[in-house]
Amino acid sequence: MHLNSVRCRSLLACLFTCAFSPLASALEPCGSQGLAVQVLGSGGPELQDKRASSSYLVWDNGQARLLIDAGGGSALRFGESGAQMSQLDVLLFTHFHVDHSGDFAALIKSSWFEERKRPLPIYGPPGNDFMPSTTEFVSDLFGDKQGAYRYLSELLEPGQEGSYKMQPHNVIADATPLPVFRSGDLAISAVRVIHGAVPALAWRVELGGKAIVFSGDTNGEGESLVRLAANSDLFVAHNAVPEEAVGIERRLHMPPSVIGQIAGDAHVKHLVLSHRMLRTLGKEDQTQSEIRKRYSGPLAFANDLDCFPVR
Numbered sequence: 001m002h003l004n005s006v007r008c009r010s011l012l013a014c015l016f017t018c019a020f021s022p023l024a025s026a027l028e029p030c031g032s033q034g035l036a037v038q039v040l041g042s043g044g045p046e047l048q049d050k051r052a053s054s055s056y057l058v059w060d061n062g063q064a065r066l067l068i069d070a071g072g073g074s075a076l077r078f079g080e081s082g083a084q085m086s087q088l089d090v091l092l093f094t095h096f097h098v099d100h101s102g103d104f105a106a107l108i109k110s111s112w113f114e115e116r117k118r119p120l121p122i123y124g125p126p127g128n129d130f131m132p133s134t135t136e137f138v139s140d141l142f143g144d145k146q147g148a149y150r151y152l153s154e155l156l157e158p159g160q161e162g163s164y165k166m167q168p169h170n171v172i173a174d175a176t177p178l179p180v181f182r183s184g185d186l187a188i189s190a191v192r193v194i195h196g197a198v199p200a201l202a203w204r205v206e207l208g209g210k211a212i213v214f215s216g217d218t219n220g221e222g223e224s225l226v227r228l229a230a231n232s233d234l235f236v237a238h239n240a241v242p243e244e245a246v247g248i249e250r251r252l253h254m255p256p257s258v259i260g261q262i263a264g265d266a267h268v269k270h271l272v273l274s275h276r277m278l279r280t281l282g283k284e285d286q287t288q289s290e291i292r293k294r295y296s297g298p299l300a301f302a303n304d305l306d307c308f309p310v311r
Contacts, residue, residue: 022306029082030307031059035208037234037272037310040077041069042302044240044277045099052077052304053099054275056214056236058205059083059307065186067107068092068203068214071099075106077304085111085120089183093124094216095200096131105141105149108166112152116164123180123190125199126170133199138168173201175224191228193218196252204228210310212236213268217275220254220262229266234310237263238275239301242283243290249279256287260294270310271295274302 022039030038036059043051053071057064057078064083069092078085085107094100111120127133132140140146144153156166171180173192181188187206194200195217202225205212211232215225217240229235240253254262263271273287280287284301291299300308 022300022302022308029062030057030305031064031309032062035060035210035212035310037212037236037308038081039236039272039274039302039304039306039308040081041071041074042274042276042304042306043071043073043099044275045072045097046278047072049276049278049281051276053102054094054217054238055100055103056274057081057083058207058212060207063087065207066090066092066188066205069094069100069216070102070104070107072102075103075110078103078107079110080305084114086114086116088120089186090121090123090181090188092188092201092203092214093122093134093137094202094214095125095195095198096134096137097198097217100217101137108142108152108155109149111164112155119163119165119167121181122166122168123171123188124168125192125201126172128197128199130197131199133170135168135170138166142166171201175222175227177204177228189228191224193224194221195219196248202228204232210234212310215254215262217252218254219251220258225262226265229262229268232266232268234270234272234308235263235266235268236272236274236302239273239280239287240275240277242280243286245279256290257294260291263291263295263297268295268297270298270300270308272300272302272308276301 038057040055041052052073055074056068064087124134142156177189213229213232
């Protein structure tokens with residue numbers, strides 16, 4: 001059953017569904033009270049399903065604290081969410097496929113018109129012969145010599161203390177969670193995950209005594225994701241391939257059975273499935289059936305702008 005759309009057949013079923021259905025953004029802004037994750041982009045690289053590509057906001061009592069990925073279409077969703085770039089403490093990338101990074105420049109351009117008075121730390125994976133590192137990616141866009149948008153290079157050059165400048169960092173992680181960033185009550189750690197030849201990270205955000213984990217794109221091999229997601233309050237996993245996936249699809253992404261195994265082994269409290277591509281849309285019943293063999297907790301399928309309170 002699709003948890004968000006199933007008709008309640010009993011009071012118990014209705015209570016369970018309502019307890020983990022996303023808040024309707026029309027009723028109240030996401031995260032206006034307490035901690036919440038808003039899905040800006042629930043889709044993949046395909047444009048035909050009318051979803052933005054992967055991107056997530058973490059809200060804390062009405063403040064957008066951090067952004068994870070910036071896939072195509074997510075800049076528009078960012079604006080629709082009511083968030084402002086001036087609010088963000090940090091921006092994280094899982095990897096640099098277009099459907100995770102394509103709107104980054106648009107967000108930075110938007111930030112030019114806001115009253116941000118502090119640096120913007122940006123963390124992501126290192127590079128290889130196939131993909132740029134985080135520092136290279138930012139420089140390729142905004143560097144003062146060869147950057148595609150070098151007219152905005154002022155935002156990347158060293159500046160006065162307290163001014164708004166981008167601060168990109170490469171995160172070299174392995175299978176053990178690596179502390180990456182801390183500011184007040186916000187702590188962030190990462191592990192390396194397998195996504196074919198593409199350097200990729202999964203992220204754990206700890207805030208207000210709660211833990212949120214974002215798998216990013218990965219085939220789920222190894223123990224790194226289980227370690228990162230251990231006892232997390234909310235686990236956002238990518239449902240990019242169906243159970244029967246083989247070949248390159250399976251080498252890049254984890255099928256529902258692997259998602260369920262990781263969620264179960266990590267004892268996560270709530271599971272949200274995002275990055276829902278055309279090959280998985282319409283297969284929610286099959287997906288949930290496979291996951292339920294290994295994980296019995298609350299489960300939701302994400303759509304753009306869904307808001308998930310973290311309780």
